[in-house]
Amino acid sequence: MSGSGPDLEISRAWLVDPAAGREGPGEIVVIDGILETVTWLDGGDADGVGPDGVVVAPGFVDLHVHLREPGNEDAETVASGLAAAAHGGFTTVCAMPNTTPALDEPGVLAGVRAAAEASGSPVELLAIGAVSLGRGGEQLAALGELADAGVVGFSDDGAPVRSASILRSALAYAGALGLPIVEHAEEQSLTDGAEANDGFVATVLGLRGWPAAAEEMAVARDIAILGDVLRDLPSARLHLTHLSTAGSLDLVRRAKATGLPVTCDVTPHHLALTDEWIAGARRWAWDASGDPWSDDAITSSPYDPSLRVNPPLRAPDDAAACLAALLDGTADAIATDHAPHTEVDKVVEFGQAVNGISGLETALGVVLAAVDAGRLPLLRAIEALTTGPASVLGGRSRRAGSVGLVEGAPADLVVFDRSERWTVTADGLASRGKNTPLLGMALPGRVLVTLAAGRIAYVAPEA
Numbered sequence: 001m002s003g004s005g006p007d008l009e010i011s012r013a014w015l016v017d018p019a020a021g022r023e024g025p026g027e028i029v030v031i032d033g034i035l036e037t038v039t040w041l042d043g044g045d046a047d048g049v050g051p052d053g054v055v056v057a058p059g060f061v062d063l064h065v066h067l068r069e070p071g072n073e074d075a076e077t078v079a080s081g082l083a084a085a086a087h088g089g090f091t092t093v094c095a096m097p098n099t100t101p102a103l104d105e106p107g108v109l110a111g112v113r114a115a116a117e118a119s120g121s122p123v124e125l126l127a128i129g130a131v132s133l134g135r136g137g138e139q140l141a142a143l144g145e146l147a148d149a150g151v152v153g154f155s156d157d158g159a160p161v162r163s164a165s166i167l168r169s170a171l172a173y174a175g176a177l178g179l180p181i182v183e184h185a186e187e188q189s190l191t192d193g194a195e196a197n198d199g200f201v202a203t204v205l206g207l208r209g210w211p212a213a214a215e216e217m218a219v220a221r222d223i224a225i226l227g228d229v230l231r232d233l234p235s236a237r238l239h240l241t242h243l244s245t246a247g248s249l250d251l252v253r254r255a256k257a258t259g260l261p262v263t264c265d266v267t268p269h270h271l272a273l274t275d276e277w278i279a280g281a282r283r284w285a286w287d288a289s290g291d292p293w294s295d296d297a298i299t300s301s302p303y304d305p306s307l308r309v310n311p312p313l314r315a316p317d318d319a320a321a322c323l324a325a326l327l328d329g330t331a332d333a334i335a336t337d338h339a340p341h342t343e344v345d346k347v348v349e350f351g352q353a354v355n356g357i358s359g360l361e362t363a364l365g366v367v368l369a370a371v372d373a374g375r376l377p378l379l380r381a382i383e384a385l386t387t388g389p390a391s392v393l394g395g396r397s398r399r400a401g402s403v404g405l406v407e408g409a410p411a412d413l414v415v416f417d418r419s420e421r422w423t424v425t426a427d428g429l430a431s432r433g434k435n436t437p438l439l440g441m442a443l444p445g446r447v448l449v450t451l452a453a454g455r456i457a458y459v460a461p462e463a
């Protein structure tokens, strides 16, 4: 070969191309980093090729990751975060601005970009800028300067945009810039000191309850303000991230039905895990009842601090609502909210642990568990990891409109084997954040190869 890109030929695999709304038996050929041919097989050629084996899909897009650089490189660096992304099949990630200092001015973005460049990773790093200066919630950041520097949206994530009036201004300014506000919906006066979803499990465990109303009030507020701003600025857009309750998703469902430009995502952990896990159960949400004690479902110690997350793991009905929202299009995307932490911050008493799950590398396995259980069609799952989040980004990715298996474009894809299970171990995670409740569990769908921008981002050791 003349160039320096990789060659790859995958024969008789299951291709999933959500951009074309198509899946089926096929073959791909990558030459020198370019996806030269995508061939769909039929008739006898397709015999024996099913969706349960090797799958080829476009590289995944994650709207919500925390990379911790600058400021907390012990928990994650840009380089380790991009390696984790590649291991998880993600080729585009959006970094949240809650670093130290916050990404509230172009200089911080330049530093993050330099770190991405120095890492050598071909995974695309996009940045979400802060809404308020220092994420302090008091003064609007220089949104125009951040937009000029290339951020793809604005958020004070880690926290909500506390002031309704700042949110109103931000939706208007960001709308004028053609960018979304990405909102972490939480009414903090209801969650101060809260530890776990307000419900039966928290009551039995003696943990302070985190009410659904805290999220739903914030979602209602945000949608109301959006409706107001739209009268002056029809380009205003709101994206609600990591929604976790049936009520929140219902508010979005109704807002969408009236034509409001609101989008949302759900996380793998909120659709597949429940608060039962804090009690020590380890069954998937669709097998859960909400009372793991009377079901004899306890298999681990209670109060595992790796389960502390914001918003908290909810009851089985809420997890089912996350899946239903994906199925009917209320949820546009699956986003990981990858939140790596050091052991010092995480291996402590449940109520003292910081919030967050290291999620980039387990997202595919968790989502495939839902697919395996018949709760989510494979094509819809891949859409929610690719074209769904890409549409929220509105083309602000180097892949622009081509998040699909596009012949002639630089290869940007993931190859995984649904028939192979792999065990999650601390050493096996590329992320510095080993804080996941899935350690020791076997997940379906081992990633074999990830190609990004025509280059190798990840190859499994024995692939």
Ligand SMILES: [Zn+2]
Binding pocket: 157, 158, 159, 184, 242, 310
């Ligand atoms: Zn958040």
